[in-house]
Amino acid sequence: MYVGYTDNIKRRVLQHKQGNGALFTKKYNVVDLIFYEEYDNSKEARDR
Numbered sequence: 001m002y003v004g005y006t007d008n009i010k011r012r013v014l015q016h017k018q019g020n021g022a023l024f025t026k027k028y029n030v031v032d033l034i035f036y037e038e039y040d041n042s043k044e045a046r047d048r
Contacts, residue, residue, distance in 0.1 A: 002030050005045040009036060 002025050006012040015021045017031045024030065039045040 005042065007042065009033075 002022065004012075004022060012021070013033050016025045019026055021030075037045075037048065039048065
């Protein structure tokens with residue numbers, strides 16, 4: 001499982017699918033988004 005945060009979910013998913021995501025996702029070929037949550041600001045997202 002990979003956990004991260006972004007301000008643009010569509011762009012980030014595309015990056016992962018193209019192999020340009022985090023090293024973990026590239027190494028293990030993690031390309032399916034299973035779940036996401038939205039927050040009002042990045043601090044709340046990081047704290048979660």
